[in-house]
């Protein structure tokens with residue numbers, strides 16, 4: 007089992023651009039932490055500062071309590087895998103894997119063990135990088151990174167250059183090798199779904215800092231704010247009457263994460279809106295993903311303005327644009343906002359007329 011990574015107050019400017027502004031992040035020992043954020047927010051910069059390829063303007067990086075600041079990159083005991091693997095083209099797989107090892111460890115057994123670990127046939131040892139698929143090259147790159155038993159592995163978008171088939175298979179092989187060795191890992195990815203499905207913890211960068219770090223479930227279901235909520239998934243806002251621990255929306259009742267009162271809106275995920283309800287809506291567009299799909303719908307309440315929502319449905323049950331369907335909302339809202347956001351409970355006449363009676367539109 008390797009050690010934890012602790013980053014504290016990390017700051018970095020490139021000319022006039024301030025990329026990191028006192029970033030704090032802990033990556034627990036033996037776990038896979040995904041670093042996500044908008045393009046250009048500084049994810050790769052964090053990895054490069056941790057690896058020692060660049061110097062921070064301020065802040066500290068420690069692994070297992072050991073301050074890496076004074077150490078050059080080659081003494082940090084960190085493995086780094088890039089988007090394209092960057093294998094040495096003139097060396098065989100065996101040569102690549104054992105490149106950074108002392109001579110006494112550059113043997114057949116070491117190579118075989120590492121190929122086994124990343125799920126590659128031992129016969130690949132004699133091949134050159136151009137004789138491997140992109141996914142195989144990434145596995146060799148990981149084997150090379152793991153060969154010296156580093157304290158920490160940094161993965162910078164290692165799957166993004168692979169096509170869908172190879173990506174799934176390579177992800178499985180790479181994460182299983184990392185788990186088997188118990189290596190502390192930080193994965194940079196621009197793919198939120200990849201982060202949520204692979205990582206033990208996810209850290210989201212914004213404005214040079216970590217805006218939220220937690221389990222994938224925490225980021226998805228208990229986002230720190232509306233921006234985080236929208237970054238890790240789709241959202242829908244539904245008009246509702248907020249009544250303490252629950253809200254009666256036009257599509258049905260939901261629980262509230264924090265007590266709220268008054269007329270307002272609840273914010274929910276698309277999978278909380280199912281197409282098996284009684285509230286009439288018109289399908290505007292369908293985004294087909296194979297196994298499931300996102301459906302954009304318009305609801306026309308009898309006593310309020312129309313509004314749009316997103317629902318998720320199984321791929322084989324998707325409606326077509328123009329179709330009428332019935333909606334139902336359930337579960338717990340991510341968030342709720344009262345129109346008058348003062349936290350004074352509102353009752354009766356104080357409520358907006360459009361919501362005073364929460365009357366869903368039913369199809370005849």
Ligand SMILES: Nc1ncnc2c1ncn2[C@@H]1O[C@H](COP(=O)(O)OP(=O)(O)OP(=O)(O)O)[C@@H](O)[C@H]1O
Pocket residue numbers: 020021023025043044045046047048049050051052196
């Ligand atoms: N060596 C450099 N010199 C000048 N600017 C740089 C340098 N390296 C990075 N930057 C800038 O710093 C910002 C952050 O870059 P970085 O590559 O860390 O972002 P990122 O989140 O990894 O982006 P992406 O998701 O697009 O790969 C960008 O605006 C980039 O142009």
